[in-house]
Amino acid sequence: MIRVEGVSKVFRSGWLRQQTHEAVKHVSFSIEKGETLGLIGESGCGKSTLSRLMVKLLPVDQGTLFFEDTDITHYTMKQMFPLRTKMQIIFQHPDSALHPRQTILQSLVEPLLLHQITDRKKAIERVMDLLAPVGLNEEILSRYPHQVSGGQIQRVVIARALTLNPSFIVLDEPTSMLDVSVQAQVIDVLRTIQKQFDLTYLFISHDLELVAHVSDRIAVMCKGEIVELDLSKKVMDEPVHPYSLKLVNAFRGYQMNR
Ligand SMILES: Nc1ncnc2c1ncn2[C@@H]1O[C@H](COP(=O)(O)OP(=O)(O)O)[C@@H](O)[C@H]1O
Ligand SMILES: [Mg+2]
Numbered sequence: 001m002i003r004v005e006g007v008s009k010v011f012r013s014g015w016l017r018q019q020t021h022e023a024v025k026h027v028s029f030s031i032e033k034g035e036t037l038g039l040i041g042e043s044g045c046g047k048s049t050l051s052r053l054m055v056k057l058l059p060v061d062q063g064t065l066f067f068e069d070t071d072i073t074h075y076t077m078k079q080m081f082p083l084r085t086k087m088q089i090i091f092q093h094p095d096s097a098l099h100p101r102q103t104i105l106q107s108l109v110e111p112l113l114l115h116q117i118t119d120r121k122k123a124i125e126r127v128m129d130l131l132a133p134v135g136l137n138e139e140i141l142s143r144y145p146h147q148v149s150g151g152q153i154q155r156v157v158i159a160r161a162l163t164l165n166p167s168f169i170v171l172d173e174p175t176s177m178l179d180v181s182v183q184a185q186v187i188d189v190l191r192t193i194q195k196q197f198d199l200t201y202l203f204i205s206h207d208l209e210l211v212a213h214v215s216d217r218i219a220v221m222c223k224g225e226i227v228e229l230d231l232s233k234k235v236m237d238e239p240v241h242p243y244s245l246k247l248v249n250a251f252r253g254y255q256m257n258r
Helices: 047-054 077-084 104-114 120-134 138-142 150-163 180-197 208-214 232-237 242-256
Strands: 002-013 019-031 036-040 062-067 087-090 168-172 200-205 217-222 225-231
Touching: 002 047, 019 047, 019 062, 019 200, 019 225, 036 047, 036 208, 047 087, 047 168, 047 200, 087 150, 104 120, 104 138, 104 150, 120 138, 120 150, 120 180, 150 180, 180 208, 200 208, 208 232, 208 242, 217 232, 217 242, 225 232, 225 242, 232 242
Parallel strands: 036 200, 036 217, 087 168, 168 200
Antiparallel strands: 002 019, 002 062, 217 225
16 A cells, blocks of 8 residues: 655754754665554654655655555656555644634644645545544534644544545544543544445554554654564564664553553
């Protein structure tokens, strides 16, 4: 479905931009259709940067990017436009995800109209069809973002991504700003729609328990590199890399103290 080969990204900053920071270093892996690949690693290790490279929200410095077997590394904005609908990204911050002065309905139909996929009437029909799968009802459509809860916003954001009929979704810490009980509900929604709409996920989190719960395979990232990638059970039971072992041991210690 999606594949990266030797992908790297260097950020430059400071006077004459002479300070460099290699945020992603020669990363290679693929995600199969219908799979959930979990991406775990501590804050600042490059998870978000890697995911933005994968959906071309950031240009890669080195390496190759394949989407459905097509090399999209050097695609222009114009070439990317039709592909944009197929790759969606859902972020952590529910507060900033929706325009504060647009109703939920306006936010939901906007991408369909922007991409000129359909007219307003059909767009509204499509939105209506997506409410039940994400666990919302019609009532919410006339409200503004400040009138709905964080969990509901995240459901709206998920529905909005679905309107465009994507095949690949990056979930960048999608539940880390939510209460634990709400987090579980949103995870349930994500699992339900994955089956229903045949979605492929890159699920990013710093929470190993959550990643192990939702992922088929886990990629462990440390200082810009993928240091381990295997079936979730394998990584949890027999981590190989010292950094994975450290993560798993911390998680086991946490479990024992509960
Ligand atoms: N646009 C940017 N410009 C400069 N440095 C950045 C930029 N985005 C991220 N970084 C740096 O790259 C590193 C990786 O960041 P990020 O991918 O957000 O990590 P994570 O998502 O794992 O927390 C961090 O050190 C961060 O400060
Ligand atoms: Mg991040």
